[in-house]
Amino acid sequence: xxxxxxxDQLHAPAIHVRGLEKSYKELRVLRGVDxxxxxxSIFALLGSNGAGKTTVVRILAxxxxxxxxxxxVNGFDVxxxxxxxxxxxxxxxxxxxxxxxxxxxxxLVLVARLRHLDDPGTVADDLLRxxxxxxxxxxxxxxxxxxxxxxxxxxMSLIGKPPVIFLDEPTAGLDPEARVEVWQAVKGLxxxxxxxxxxxxxxxxxxxxxxxxxxxxxxxxVVDGTLAELKELLPPAKVEYVEKQPTLEDVFFAVVGxxxxxxxxx
Ligand SMILES: Nc1ncnc2c1ncn2[C@@H]1O[C@H](COP(=O)(O)OP(=O)(O)OP(=O)(O)O)[C@@H](O)[C@H]1O
Ligand SMILES: [Mg+2]
Numbered sequence: 001x002x003x004x005x006x007x008d009q010l011h012a013p014a015i016h017v018r019g020l021e022k023s024y025k026e027l028r029v030l031r032g033v034d035x036x037x038x039x040x041s042i043f044a045l046l047g048s049n050g051a052g053k054t055t056v057v058r059i060l061a062x063x064x065x066x067x068x069x070x071x072x073v074n075g076f077d078v079x080x081x082x083x084x085x086x087x088x089x090x091x092x093x094x095x096x097x098x099x100x101x102x103x104x105x106x107x108l109v110l111v112a113r114l115r116h117l118d119d120p121g122t123v124a125d126d127l128l129r130x131x132x133x134x135x136x137x138x139x140x141x142x143x144x145x146x147x148x149x150x151x152x153x154x155x156m157s158l159i160g161k162p163p164v165i166f167l168d169e170p171t172a173g174l175d176p177e178a179r180v181e182v183w184q185a186v187k188g189l190x191x192x193x194x195x196x197x198x199x200x201x202x203x204x205x206x207x208x209x210x211x212x213x214x215x216x217x218x219x220x221x222v223v224d225g226t227l228a229e230l231k232e233l234l235p236p237a238k239v240e241y242v243e244k245q246p247t248l249e250d251v252f253f254a255v256v257g258x259x260x261x262x263x264x265x266x
Pocket of ligand 1 (some may be wrong): 024027054055201
């Protein structure tokens with residue numbers, strides 16, 4: 001069953017979050033989270049371990065219910081229009097969901113079949129090309145490097161062309177070269193019009209990729225803006241007459257504090 005968005009929904013931001021709250025028993029993880037993500041942009045959600053990034057993503061992906069607040073994805077309400085949300089998204093978690101025994105191409109064909117697409121072989125070959133995996137496509141995934149697996153995982157999540165994609169720590173555990181490969185793949189997605197929400201703990205990743213960056217701290221978004229806007233929060237430091245611009249790392253620690261544990265208990 002296909003869920004058609006209305007015109008209003010089509011013109012809404014890709015993601016719209018207001019007043020989101022979520023507690024696990026005594027632990028108040030989200031205490032009123034607000035943000036918006038424009039269509040076709042890359043939005044990075046930063047935060048320390050346990051800040052609640054995955055919790056936000058799981059709520060947006062309809063895997064978890066918020067206690068209060070509203071969230072709309074591709075114009076659909078996550079609480080009352082979950083089917084519309086699920087048709088609009090894909091979610092890639094930290095651990096690749098690829099089958100090691102199959103080849104890269106077989107993995108893609110399998111998912112395309114599961115989604116009842118017309119020509120699974122063509123879909124697979126197109127994605128292999130887009131993610132520079134054409135040569136590796138005939139090899140078992142067991143022989144792939146971490147970066148190749150992650151690219152295959154992202155490629156798999158694009159089958160069926162979801163307009164919104166969630167990447168929860170897409171480069172965790174990858175070496176610098178593999179991270180750059182994944183970054184290129186993510187940039188390509190946004191250039192193709194896909195909206196990307198990614199979570200990361202790597203500040204350079206957010207600097208490289210994101211059109212907008214938000215920092216989640218103690219249950220709220222404490223800053224939200226472009227990299228340039230975030231850098232304006234701190235005055236440039238002058239060292240021996242050479243002006244040194246603050247890095248995103250300077251901004252992050254100024255906002256979050258060095259001793260942050262990320263825990264949100266009162
Ligand atoms: N099902 C659950 N039951 C109880 N507590 C949970 C549950 N899921 C998450 N938490 C707690 O909620 C807080 C936020 O977790 P979450 O996974 O959203 O953080 P995160 O920002 O994604 O962290 P990380 O950077 O480590 O992935 C943590 O303190 C975590 O222990
Ligand atoms: Mg997480």
